[in-house]
Amino acid sequence: MLASLPAFLRIPLAIALLIVNTIVHVLPLFALTFVKLLLPIHAARVAMSRVLVALAESWIGVNSALFDLFTRTRWQVEGLEGLKRDGNYLVLCNHQSWVDIPVLQKVFNRRIPFLRFFLKSQLIWVPLLGPAWWALDFPFMKRHSREELARHPELAGKDRETTRKACEKFRHMPVSVMNFVEGTRFTRAKHDAQGAPYAHLLRPKAGGVAFVLDAMGEGLHAIVDVTIVYAHGAGSMMDLIxxxxxxxxxxxxxxxxxxxxxxDYENDAAFRERFQAWINTLWAEKDADVGRLLEG
Structure with missing residues (x-):
């Protein structure tokens, strides 16, 4: 019913309800995070982390319900069988738009452990959302340009150290670690500049995946390989709303x-070559999946 409202009513109402939902969930999230920081007992902090995740899953669930109410988006999802709420997963996905994040959250919410993304450090300053991501143990990565690394070589290992610390924390909780392997959103200009050998994807960046697999060790149960396709183009978050x-x-x-x-991806050249060959093969298969889904 709400999807049939005129756009001048539907869009502002949807935005308002999304904002209200965010405030309703984020404010208690902040309060409970403060309580968690004061708890002296590790087991109590772990229990509070579960409460925070439940709040986040409720937040995502309401957002997803609002998208269903206000849009006529058609969903085709294949391959959810066999996933476990208490499994530990490394989730790998192609990346086209900010829309990818609510898509992944809707598809996996309460089906696998709560998704945690590696985020750019600047995103911690996003009002409400940045502090909420921090409270939910999302790791923040500080990206450095080649020029910065040339001037300050000691910065090269900082992201690896952040990855290691995050994965150490994740080893003690059910988790789904999310990685957009291309490292940036797909555009045709980026694709052409890279000379990417794929029709629909950018070149994959193997290092981050290798670091997570090594740091998590046998704590990870499986890789969840996700391919997202927007039949008529990805669009923006406003397009989704x-x-x-x-x-x-x-x-x-x-x-x-x-x-x-x-x-040891960094120091073992033979391993690095094998790992890059593996992820390039995976990406070639994903490229074929994108082509198939576009035709479907």
Whole structure:
């Protein structure tokens, strides 16, 4: 019913309800995070972390319900079978738009452990959302340009150290670690500049995936390989809210983690070459999946 409202009523109402939902969930999230910081007992802090995750899952659930109410977006999701709420997963996905995040949250909410993304450090300053992501143990990564690294080589290992610390914390809780392997959102200009060998994807960046696999060790149960396709283009978050993202197709494939995928990516040249070959093969398969989903 709400999806049939005129756009001048529907869009402001949807935005208002999304904002209210965010405030209703984020304010108690901040209060409970403060309580958690004061708790002296580790077991109590772990229990409080579960409460925070439950709040976040409720927040996502209401957002997803609002998108369903206010839009006529068609969803095609393949491959959810066999996923476990108490499993530990590394989730790998192609990246086209900010819309990817609510898509992943809707598809996986309460089906696998709460998704945690590696975020750019600047995003901590996003009002309400940045502090909320921090409270939920999202790792923040400080990206450095080649020029900065040339001037300050000691910065090269900072992201790896952040990854290691985050994964150490994740080893003690059910978790789904999310990685957009391309490292940036797809555009045709970026694709052409890279000379990417794929029709629909940018080149994958292997290092971050290798660091997480090594740092998490046997704590990870499987890789969840996700391919997202927007049949009529990805659009923006406003396009999603306005109902202009009409057709979303998601393909999910669980992959066994071969022990050979764990190793010293930075210092072992032979391992690095094998790992890059593996992820390039995975990306070639994903490229074919994108083509199939676009035709479907």
């Amino acid at each position: 306005a109902g202009r993202v009409r057709d979303i197709r998601v393909h999910i494939r669980q992959r066994v983690i071969d022990p050979a995928l764990r190793g």
